[in-house]
Amino acid sequence: MxxxxxxxxxxxxxxxxxxxxxxxxxxxxxxxxxxxxxxxxxxxxxxxxxxxxxxxxxxxxxxxxxxxxxxxxxxxxxxxxxxxxxxxxxxxxxxxxxxxxxxxxxxxxxxxxxxxxxxxxxxPNCTTMGLVMALKPLHDKFNLVSMTPVAYQAVSGSGSEAVSSLKKEESLDAKSLAEYKDGYYTRPIARNVIPLAGNLLDNGYSDEEMKFVHESKKILGIPELVVEPSNARVGVLTGHGVFCSAVFENEINTDEAIQELNNFEGVQYWSETLATPLDAENKYDVLVSRLRMGLSSSKIINFWCVSDNLLKGxxxxxxxxxxxxxxx
Ligand SMILES: NC(=O)c1ccc[n+]([C@@H]2O[C@H](COP(=O)([O-])OP(=O)(O)OC[C@H]3O[C@@H](n4cnc5c(N)ncnc54)[C@H](OP(=O)(O)O)[C@@H]3O)[C@@H](O)[C@H]2O)c1
The missing domain is CATH 3.40.50.720 (NAD(P)-binding Rossmann-like Domain)
Known part of the structure; x- marks a missing residue:
C-alpha cells in the first residue's frame, strides 16, 4: 500500500x-x-x-x-x-x-x-469537529434544533508560523508585548484573547464562525439547524474549547445526556475535573464538562467541550x- x-x-x-x-x-x-x-x-x-x-x-x-x-x-x-x-x-x-x-x-x-x-x-474544520463529536450523541437522543457555540481557538490551529509568533511574544515583557506589531495575528496573542478568529466576512462574521454554521449542518445531516456562532483566538498553544448552548426538540435530563456522551466512542464526560486545553493536548478523545440545564427551558443544555485541534481536529x-x- x-x-x-x-x-x-x-x-x-x-x-x-x-x-x-x-x-x-x-x-x-x-x-x-x-x-x-x-x-x-x-x-x-x-x-x-x-x-x-x-x-x-x-x-x-x-x-x-x-x-x-x-x-x-x-x-x-x-x-x-x-x-x-x-x-x-x-x-x-x-x-x-x-x-x-x-x-x-x-x-x-x-x-x-x-x-x-x-x-x-x-x-472538517478543527473547531467544528470537536463540537459535533459532543453533539452527535445528544442529537441522536434529543433532536438538535439550534445552538450558540462560543469558541476559544488555540494558536496551533493557525499553523507553524502562528506558533512561532506565540513563542516569540511569550518572551517579551508586558510593555513590549502590548506594543508588538509584528505578530502573526492583528493583535498580540500571548497572554491575550482576540475576539475574532479567522477572516472577517461581509456579513460581520468570520470564516471560522461560518464553518460552524455550514459544516455542522452537513456533518450532522440537519439542514435546518440554526447556528449563532462566536469565535475568539486565545493565547493557548493547542486545544480548541467551545462553550455551547444547545436547544433540542425533546425534553432533556442531564443524567441521560451525560450517559449518552460517555457511551459515544471518542467522547469523555469529565464530572470531577474541569477539562481544559492542557488536558486535551495529545488526547484522542473530545472532553466535555460543565453540562447543565438551560435556565429558561428544559429543552436547553449548556456545556463546555475541548479537543486537540491537531488530533481529532x-x-x-x-x-x-x-x-x-x-x-x-
Ligand atoms: N493546524 C490545525 O489545527 C488544522 C486543523 C485542521 C485543518 N488544518 C488545515 O491543514 C492545513 C495545514 O495546516 P498546518 O497547521 O499543518 O499548517 P503549517 O504548519 O503551516 O504547514 C503547512 C504545510 O503546507 C506545506 N506547503 C505550503 N506551501 C506549499 C506548497 N507551495 N507546496 C507544497 N506544500 C506546501 C508546508 O510545507 P513547507 O514546510 O515546505 O513550507 C507545510 O508542510 C491547512 O489547510 C489548514 O487549514 C489545520
Missing part, C-alpha cells in the same frame, strides 16, 4: 505521520511532499528516513491514499492529479468541504457516507478515515 502525505512538514502533517505509524499497516510505503523549501530534507516514518519531495505535477504517481494538509490552494491545484490516478484524497483544507458531492466526514459520525464512487473526502480524524478506507 502506498500512502502520500502532502504537507508532511507542517503541524498537521507531522501529526499525520505519527497517526499513520500507529493506525495503518506497518508495511505501508510512505511518500512525503512539501514545498520547494523543504524538498530534499528528511523526515522519519516507521524508523525509516524518507526524503521530502517537492509537490509538483511531474512527481505525482499512483498512491492508494493521499493525505493533504498543505493549505487550500495546494488542494485545489493538486488533488485531482492524485484522484485521476486512482488515489483517494483525504483533504484537511476547506477547499472542498461544502461541495455537494464531497463527503465531509467525522470518523465516528458519518464515515458511512463514503461510497464506492467516492474519491475525495473532506476533513485534523490528523487523527484524517488517518481514522484512511484506516476505514483500508479496511473497506
Amino acid at each position: 502506498k500512502i502520500a502525505i502532502v504537507g508532511a512538514t507542517g503541524l498537521v502533517g507531522r501529526n499525520i505521520i505519527k497517526q499513520c505509524e500507529r493506525l495503518l499497516p506497518q508495511d505501508a510505503e510512505f511518500h512525503l511532499f512539501a514545498s520547494s523549501k523543504s524538498a530534499g530534507g528528511k523526515l522519519t516514518v516507521n524508523n525509516e528516513d524518507l526524503v521530502i519531495k517537492e509537490l509538483n505535477s511531474e512527481n505525482i504517481e499512483k498512491y492508494d491514499i493521499a493525505l493533504f494538509s498543505a493549505g487550500g490552494e495546494r488542494s485545489k491545484t493538486f488533488a485531482e492529479n492524485f484522484t485521476s490516478q486512482g488515489s483517494y484524497v483525504i483533504d484537511n483544507s476547506s477547499a472542498f468541504r461544502l461541495h455537494e458531492e464531497v463527503p465531509l466526514v467525522v470518523y465516528g459520525i458519518n464515515q458511512n457516507e463514503i461510497t464506492s464512487t467516492t474519491k475525495l473526502i473532506a476533513n 485534523a490528523a487523527l480524524n484524517a488517518v481514522q478515515i484512511a484506516k476505514h478506507l483500508v479496511q473497506k
